[in-house]
Amino acid sequence: MSILLMIALLFVLMIIGVPVAAALALASLAFVATNGMPPMIVLANMVNGVNSFPLIAVPFFILAGSLMNTAGITTRIFNFARAAVGWMHGGLGHVNVGASVIFAGMSGAAVADAGGLGNIEIKAMRDAGYDPDFAVGITAASSTIGPIIPPSLPLVVYGVIADTSIGQLFAAGLIPGLLMAFSLMLMVAWYARRRDYPRDERFSLRWFALSFRDAFLPLMTPAIIIGGIIGGVFTPTEAAIAAVAYAMLLGLLVYRTLNWRNILRVSMDTVETTAAIMLIVAASTIFAWILTANQVALHFANGLLGITENRIALILLITLIVLVIGCFMETIAAITILTPVLLPVAVQLGIDPVHFGIILILNLMIGLLTPPVGMVLYVLSKVSGVPFERCVTATAPFLVPLVAVLLLLTFVPALSMWLPTLAYR
Template sequence: MSILLMIGLLFALMIIGVPVAAALALASLAFVATNGMPPMIVLANMVNGINSFPLIAVPFFILAGNLMNTAGITTRIFNFARATVGWMHGGLGHVNVGASVIFAGMSGAAVADAGGLGNIEIKAMRDAGYDTDFAVGITAASSTIGPIIPPSLPLVIYGVLADTSIGQLFTAGLLPGLMMALSLMIMVAWYSRRRNYPRDIGFRFGRFARSFVDAFLPLMTPAIIIGGIMGGLFTPTEAAIAAVAYSMFLGVAVYRTLDWRKILRVSMDTVQTTAAIMLIVAASTIFAWILTANQVALHFSQGLLAVTENKVALLLLITLIILIIGCFMETIAAITILTPVLLPVAVSLGIDPVHFGIIMILNLMIGLLTPPVGMVLYVLSKVAAVPFERCVTATAPFLVPLVIVLLLLTFIPSISMWLPTMLYR
């Protein structure tokens, strides 16, 4: 069975609705069986794929985000963002982006942002008279900031697969994430002028000070995580554990919004989410191993170079490939499959693995906003109670600033590499 048939089988299974992890495993098993390889090699590679210390950070970052949501901390973040930027035209649109930037430093997942903050943001914008399409669109677009600004679950997965420093990846995502926020706020300002959206509330120092005090302890979460990693106090995995401990402290001892029943429910949700991610990683590992063993990366690199040797053209081609894959495949699976294939090509072009990681994750985040597998769109469809198709059209205009940032990031490496170079090299 050829590699092309295996890849074709994978997409066929996904099209008919087979879960991504099962589709990856079945396609890999079919290749192994038809090529006379021992079936146990599949299990061995799947186990090895998740037998990694840095991957321990995944369940802890998920748990920290879930605890923050359940403890009502997202409301405090929203109120602080409202007091900070709500005075601008289209204030709640800017609040939406600002809250996502803050929450990004806690959860590291776009879906968690969309599900946690999205419910608060869309309701507030509807009540203030904003169009539902605008509210859904900016909420979807701003949620993609989460996996770029540290901590980031996708960057952890990429770092493990690429054997690249997760600390450097985290610091590399900070400036691109802020650029995404700025570009979306410019888009909000443009919409607000055209549609005459109101200011939300006037700026008052007293209100700002009260909201800052109210949100101060939650705002310390990103400082603890990012500052601890950048300062060398702990590894990203240890930072994830620290984030959970701090979230528990806030929810149980400070705000008293968490009890053992809620903690148990949050823990079970985390177990389910982690199990799904680890199944995808494990199944993707054997699929990626088959691709690597059959020198797909080498053949792919030679094929691209046969098309053109121009670095700019090759970068655009790689970006287009990741964007297309991101439209059809779940983020973690896409990272696991694409990294061993595309990273060698990127390195041969002189692209730093850290820089390439940020490019890949931002590409795949845009994929979360596109059909048919746009997970953020499905979440917001439920949160906003609007059809999926309407979510797609509402989000489409906000892809423009994200794509512009992606292109700037791709062709100006210093945007992502300045901080890692200053701190680590």
């Protein structure tokens, strides 16, 4: 079996509904079996793929985000964002983006943002008379900020695959995440003018102070995680454990909104989610190993250089490839497969691995808003009751500012590299 047949088999299996992890494993096994390779290679590579200390951070960041959701902390965050930016025209649209920025520093996952804050945000916007399509569109787009601003599960996985500092990746994601928020708020302002969306309420210093007091301890979560990592107090893995301990402290002792039954349920959900992610990482590791062993990265680089030697054109071509693949493949699987193939090409073009990681993840986050995979759209369709097809059309206009930020980050590396350079180099 050739590499092209293996890739074709993978996409056929995914199209007919086979789970991503199973499709990756079956395609890899078919290649190994038909090329006379010992089957134990598959198991050995799958085990090595998940035998990584930094990956321990994945379940803890998932658990921390779930505990924050269950403890009702998302409501406090939403109220603070409402007091801070709700006075602007189209206020609840701005609140939607602001709350996502804050929650991004706790969860690190777009789906968690969409499922946790999304329910609160869409209901509030509907009650205030906003169009359901606008509410769904801005909620979907703002949820993609989660995996860019640290902590970020995709950046952890990329750091492991690319053998790149996760601390530097976290530092690199902060400014791009804020740029995404700013671009989306500009889009909200444009919609507010066209549709005459109201202010939520007039700015009140008293309400702002009260909401800040209520949200102060949750707002400290990003400071603990990011400050601790950049300050060298703990590693990203230790930061994930600290985030869980802090979430439990808030839920059990401070707000008393958590009980042991809730913790057990959230823990079981975390186990289930982590198992799914680790299966995808393990299966995609063997797939990526086959690609690497057959020098696919070298052939791919030569193929691109055969098309054009213009650096800008090559970068745009790589961006387009990732955007298309992101429409069809789950994020973690795409990172594990694409990184060994595309990173050597990016380095050859003079792109820093940390910078490339931010470009890759933002590309794939945009893929979460596009069919047929579009996990965020499926979650919001369920949360809002809006049909999936309407979610797709409602989100489409908000892809414009996200793609604009992607291109800006791609061609102005300093936007993502300034903080890592300042903190680590």
